Amino acid sequence: MIQTSLKESFKKSNYQLAGHGKRNIHVLKEAFQAVDENLESDLYGEGKVIEEFQEKMASILGKEEAVFFPSGTMAQQIALRIWCDEKGIRKVAYHPLSHLEIHEEDGLKEIHKIESILLADKNRVIELEDVLNLREPVSSILLELPQREIGGQLPSFDTLEQISAYCQENGIRLHLDGARLLEVLPYYQKSAAEVCALFDSVYLSFYKGIGGIAGAILAGDKEFIQQSKVWKRRYGGDLIGLYPYILSADYYFDRRAHKMEQYYQSAKELAHLYNSCHGISTLPIDPVSNMFHVHFQQPKDQVELVLAEVHRQTGIGLTSYLKEIDEKSCYFEVSLGDLYADVPNELVQVAFKRLNELMKQHFLPL
Amino acid sequence: MIQTSLKESFKKSNYQLAGHGKRNIHVLKEAFQAVDENLESDLYGEGKVIEEFQEKMASILGKEEAVFFPSGTMAQQIALRIWCDEKGIRKVAYHPLSHLEIHEEDGLKEIHKIESILLADKNRVIELEDVLNLREPVSSILLELPQREIGGQLPSFDTLEQISAYCQENGIRLHLDGARLLEVLPYYQKSAAEVCALFDSVYLSFYKGIGGIAGAILAGDKEFIQQSKVWKRRYGGDLIGLYPYILSADYYFDRRAHKMEQYYQSAKELAHLYNSCHGISTLPIDPVSNMFHVHFQQPKDQVELVLAEVHRQTGIGLTSYLKEIDEKSCYFEVSLGDLYADVPNELVQVAFKRLNELMKQHFLPL
Numbered sequence: 001m002i003q004t005s006l007k008e009s010f011k012k013s014n015y016q017l018a019g020h021g022k023r024n025i026h027v028l029k030e031a032f033q034a035v036d037e038n039l040e041s042d043l044y045g046e047g048k049v050i051e052e053f054q055e056k057m058a059s060i061l062g063k064e065e066a067v068f069f070p071s072g073t074m075a076q077q078i079a080l081r082i083w084c085d086e087k088g089i090r091k092v093a094y095h096p097l098s099h100l101e102i103h104e105e106d107g108l109k110e111i112h113k114i115e116s117i118l119l120a121d122k123n124r125v126i127e128l129e130d131v132l133n134l135r136e137p138v139s140s141i142l143l144e145l146p147q148r149e150i151g152g153q154l155p156s157f158d159t160l161e162q163i164s165a166y167c168q169e170n171g172i173r174l175h176l177d178g179a180r181l182l183e184v185l186p187y188y189q190k191s192a193a194e195v196c197a198l199f200d201s202v203y204l205s206f207y208k209g210i211g212g213i214a215g216a217i218l219a220g221d222k223e224f225i226q227q228s229k230v231w232k233r234r235y236g237g238d239l240i241g242l243y244p245y246i247l248s249a250d251y252y253f254d255r256r257a258h259k260m261e262q263y264y265q266s267a268k269e270l271a272h273l274y275n276s277c278h279g280i281s282t283l284p285i286d287p288v289s290n291m292f293h294v295h296f297q298q299p300k301d302q303v304e305l306v307l308a309e310v311h312r313q314t315g316i317g318l319t320s321y322l323k324e325i326d327e328k329s330c331y332f333e334v335s336l337g338d339l340y341a342d343v344p345n346e347l348v349q350v351a352f353k354r355l356n357e358l359m360k361q362h363f364l365p366l
Numbered sequence: 367m368i369q370t371s372l373k374e375s376f377k378k379s380n381y382q383l384a385g386h387g388k389r390n391i392h393v394l395k396e397a398f399q400a401v402d403e404n405l406e407s408d409l410y411g412e413g414k415v416i417e418e419f420q421e422k423m424a425s426i427l428g429k430e431e432a433v434f435f436p437s438g439t440m441a442q443q444i445a446l447r448i449w450c451d452e453k454g455i456r457k458v459a460y461h462p463l464s465h466l467e468i469h470e471e472d473g474l475k476e477i478h479k480i481e482s483i484l485l486a487d488k489n490r491v492i493e494l495e496d497v498l499n500l501r502e503p504v505s506s507i508l509l510e511l512p513q514r515e516i517g518g519q520l521p522s523f524d525t526l527e528q529i530s531a532y533c534q535e536n537g538i539r540l541h542l543d544g545a546r547l548l549e550v551l552p553y554y555q556k557s558a559a560e561v562c563a564l565f566d567s568v569y570l571s572f573y574k575g576i577g578g579i580a581g582a583i584l585a586g587d588k589e590f591i592q593q594s595k596v597w598k599r600r601y602g603g604d605l606i607g608l609y610p611y612i613l614s615a616d617y618y619f620d621r622r623a624h625k626m627e628q629y630y631q632s633a634k635e636l637a638h639l640y641n642s643c644h645g646i647s648t649l650p651i652d653p654v655s656n657m658f659h660v661h662f663q664q665p666k667d668q669v670e671l672v673l674a675e676v677h678r679q680t681g682i683g684l685t686s687y688l689k690e691i692d693e694k695s696c697y698f699e700v701s702l703g704d705l706y707a708d709v710p711n712e713l714v715q716v717a718f719k720r721l722n723e724l725m726k727q728h729f730l731p732l
Contacts, residue, residue, distance in 0.1 A: 026403040028610060037392040041579070070436055074602025107600035111477050207606055213407070214605045234473035235601055236440025239580045240573055244394060244610030 006320060009308040013317030015347065017270060020211040020256075020337035028213060031248035041241040045229060049243045053250050054217070061202055062193025063219035067228055068246055070237050072179055072205050073104050075218040078231040079201045080140055081112045082224060083173040087139035091115045093131075094142040096122040097149035099177065125155045128162045141167060144177035145184050145195070151283035151293035151333075152180070157188050164198035174198065179205040179216075182257055183289040186264040200224070206249035209263065209290055210256055211337060215245035256338070263290035266336040273348070277356040279363045283331075290336040294319070298363050300330035306358045316343070316351035372686060375674040379683030381713065383636060386577040386622075386703035393579060397614035407607040411595060415609045419616050420583070427568055428559025429585035433594055434612055436603050438545055438571050439470050441584040444597040445567045446506055447478045448590055449539040453505035457481045459497075460508040462488040463515035465543065491521045494528045507533060510543035511550050511561070517649035517659035517699075518546070523554050530564035540564065545571040545582075548623055549655040552630040566590070572615035575629065575656055576622055577703060581611035622704070629656035632706040639714070643722040645729045649697075656702040660685070664729050666696035672724045682709070682717035 010016070042050035050068055058066035069075040077100070080092045092108075094100060096118040100108050108114045117138055119130040125147050143163070146152035155163075167174040176199040181192060188195060196202045201220035206212035218228055232238045267287040274282050274294050283293040296303045300322050311317055319332040376382070408416035416434055424432035435441040443466070446458045458474075460466060462484040466474050474480045483504055485496040491513050509529070512518035521529075533540040542565040547558060554561060562568045567586035572578035584594055598604045633653040640646050640660050649659045662669045666688050677683055685698040 022404075023407040023409070023607065024403065025398065025401050025405045025407070025609070025613075027407070029398060029403055032391065032395060032398075035391050037390065037395055038388075039391045041389040041391070041393070043389070069602070071602035071605055073599070073604075077602065104602070105596050105599045107602070110600055213607050213610060230471050233439070233471045234476055236435070236437040236443065236470070236473070236603065237601075238439075239437055241389065241579050243391070244579060247391075 006304045006308050006311075006322065009311035010317045010320040013311045014315035015343040016317040016339050017343060017348070018319070018334045018336060019339055021339055027211070028244065028248060031212075031251040035247055042243050042246065044240055045232070045238050049246055053246050056250075057204070057217045058219055060192050061196045061204065061217070061219045062191075063196060063202065064221045065225035066217050066219035067225050067232065068242055068249075069216045069218055069232060070214065070239065070242060070245065072099070072177075072203050072216040073107065074232070074235050074237050075203045075216045075228075076100060076142070076175070076177060077104070077108050077111065078228050078235070079175050079203065079218055079220070079224075080108060080114060080142065081231065082227045083140035083175065083200070084112070084114055085227075086173070087171070089137055089139040091117055091136065091138045092140045092142060093117040093119050093134060093138045094177075095120060095126055095144060095147055097147070098142060098144060099148075099179070100142070102149070123150060125150070125153050126163075127155060128159055128166065131163050131166055138172060140173035140175055140200075142175045142177055143199075144179070146180055146289045146291065148180065148291070152183075152287065152289045152291035153284050154184055154187065154288045157190065160195070160198050173200045175200065176202040178202050180208050180289060180291070182260050183209040183263065183291065186261040187288040206245070206253065208335065209260060209337070210249065210252045212249040212252045213245055215242070215249050259338070260290065262341065263336040266290070266340040267292060267334070270334065270336065270340065273352045277352060278359040280355075280359060291334060293331045293333050295325075295329065295331045296322075297329050299328060300324040302362060303330055306355070306362055309358055310351055310355045314347065314351040314354055316347055318351070318355070372670045372674050372677075372688065375677035376683045376686040379677045380681035381709040382683040382705050383709060383714070384685070384700045384702060385705055387705055393577070394610065394614060397578075397617040401613055407609050408612065410606055411598070411604050415612055419612050422616075423570070423583045424585055426558050427562045427570065427583070427585045428557075429562060429568065430587045431591035432583050432585040433591050433598065434608055434615075435582045435584055435598060436580065436605065436608060436611065438465070438543075438569050438582040439473065440598070440601050440603050441569045441582045441594070442466060442508070442541070442543060443470070443474050443477060444594050444601070445541050445569065445584060445586070445590075446474060446480060446508065447597065448593045449506035449541065449566070450478070450480055452539070453537070455503055455505040457483055457502065457504045458506045458508060459483040459485045459500060459504045460543075461485060461492055461510060461513055463513070464508060464510060465514075465545070466508070468515070489516060491516070491519045492529075493521060494525055494532070497529050497532055504538060506539035506541055506566075508541045508543055509565075510545070512546060512655045512657065514546065514657070518549075518653065518655045518657035519650050520550055520553065520654045523556065526561070526564050539566045541566065542568040544568050546574050546655060546657070548626050549575040549629065549657065552627040553654040572611070572619065574701065575626060575703070576615065576618045578615040578618045579611055581608070581615050625704070626656065628707065629702040632656070632702040633658060633700070636700065636702065636706065639718045643718060644725040646721075646725060657700060659697045659699050661691075661695065661697045662688075663695050665694060666690040668728060669696055672721070672728055675724055676717055676721045680713065680717040680720055682713055684717070684721070
């Protein structure tokens with residue numbers, strides 16, 4: 001077996017199964033191709049470009065108002081800070097693997113002195129029980145749909161409704177980390193507004209399922225959005241021009257928001273293929289959105305050899321990386337997008353046949 | 367006299383004297399025209415696009431390292447926070463009209479609990495005396511070159527050297543708000559690196575004299591930049607892709623950084639023309655950069671009529687707005703850029719002749 005690095009072999013593959021394609025300058029050029037050169041930049045949060053998009057998103061999410069942020073990190077910290085100020089309680093509850101807890105260098109704690117109460121075991125989603133068992137007062141609870149770090153799992157919609165009702169009765173604000181909100185709508189069989197109605201505030205990302213360049217929307221009631229704009233300025237997020245992100249978000253939103261059902265079906269199909277291979281299982285087994293994780297109970301360096309070999313032999317790219325869990329296991333994340341539909345099905349079958357054979361060859365006890 | 371709104375009449379004028387032109391989508395399209403579609407996006411602060419630009423800027427500013435930020439607001443608060451943490455003193459000194467004091471919704475105070483000590487009277491620049499007279503310990507001093515809110519004034523370079531030496535002797539960090547640093551180099555007859563050598567940390571903007579879309583560079587030593595990257599992530603400024611700002615900043619930097627002498631000479635010429643008109647004076651009288659303010663000792667609504675009339679009669683656009691100081695006075699800001707050189711000089715002469723006549727006609731005591 002030739003040793004090719006996983007990243008290199010993935011780059012050289014003819015087809016990639018996940019995503020919308022490369023994150024390169026073409027993404028921007030395509031989005032701007034049809035935009036009138038004379039269209040004026042937004043200006044510190046004002047102007048047609050930003051205001052119209054904010055109104056469009058507020059309407060889709062069923063909220064009074066919305067504001068465009070350069071990042072979800074900024075938007076969500078601010079949302080939680082506003083709810084903490086409202087209640088006079090600097091505590092929020094969320095999942096142990098929330099983006100705020102593990103990917104933001106403790107911004108919430110360092111900037112706002114907000115304490116995080118971790119709900120649920122890290123290997124499962126938050127259930128009503130976890131909320132009922134909260135032993136201390138919190139200003140707000142953040143739910144992430146789907147829970148990304150565990151493969152994109154979801155509570156039932158009933159659970160969401162129960163948590164929402166409980167929070168409303170008990171004066172706890174409920175915030176939605178909806179970075180991938182659109183991606184879960186096919187599973188729930190709900191509109192974005194129907195899901196958002198259960199939450200006081202909502203954040204949506206434009207570079208996940210939508211595949212834009214960057215940027216996020218925060219939505220809620222008028223008073224909440226007004227305050228969030230003040231904080232956006234404090235953070236240095238009220239840029240003189242956010243239009244490169246806004247116009248590309250709008251372009252790819254229109255192009256992909258209606259394709260979430262397709263991505264979801266692709267995810268289910270692809271997960272089934274992985275689960276049919278020796279020594280491979282997906283988390284969740286049956287995806288509930290366009291995403292899942294692919295787990296191996298074998299050492300990372302050995303799995304890398306197998307995957308690179310599949311890339312090399314079949315021209316089908318499965319992943320560019322593997323993440324080590326411990327010495328004996330590893331995984332990678334898959335988010336389905338536009339690309340999957342363009343891969344000839346017979347080549348996909350060949351790739352998974354080969355993957356299964358190589359997995360057996362390498363890891364089946366003799 | 368026909369009553370045309372100032373903004374409308376400015377928009378309809380054939381030539382505008384200040385700036386580089388409209389802030390529209392063309393600015394982005396032009397910058398990206400020659401960029402290879404296959405160039406990869408930066409990825410959370412890493413990758414060729416961001417790293418090469420950061421190295422280029424570090425080198426030009428004569429600092430060990432540099433980091434690209436979406437905004438100067440974010441970059442500067444972070445710089446001051448790092449210096450406060452280093453000294454264990456949550457106090458910084460700056461001009462009463464510093465951007466941090468008047469344009470950031472008190473981000474420095476609200477986010478970092480940093481107290482600001484206001485140096486000097488608001489109508490003049492900070493002098494060595496002001497620093498010597500500091501009665502309490504501060505972690506750092508921020509100097510803005512030029513001091514924008516008073517028309518872009520500068521201390522002498524000797525004063526800068528003396529303040530820098532004093533700060534170094536007394537363990538006070540000196541930070542440069544160099545939003546318009548390049549614009550003052552022709553007056554000082556220094557390189558950017560020569561000015562920056564007097565400061566521990568430096569911020570530079572890309573949408574002032576450079577005319578990019580947005581974005582900023584923060585430069586300093588390795589340890590400082592390392593810390594600033596952690597804070598950049600906390601703030602939500604570590605976007606998955608900042609390339610729309612980086613590549614346009616780079617494009618316009620290369621196109622305009624060497625033209626600051628031209629803008630400076632244009633500013634001196636234009637200020638002279640304003641000062642030759644009845645009832646008009648610029649601040650400063652002799653510009654020391656590409657910028658100045660134009661002051662009127664007359665009520666805003668009356669001056670508006672005069673300026674709109676000049677626009678209408680001559681096709682020369684002077685300003686789109688006036689800012690009221692009090693019931694009897696007002697001003698607007700001028701920043702010279704590419705446009706001035708393209709305006710036929712005879713038309714400029716006609717416009718100022720007309721402006722002078724109208725000012726006399728309206729405001730000369732009978």
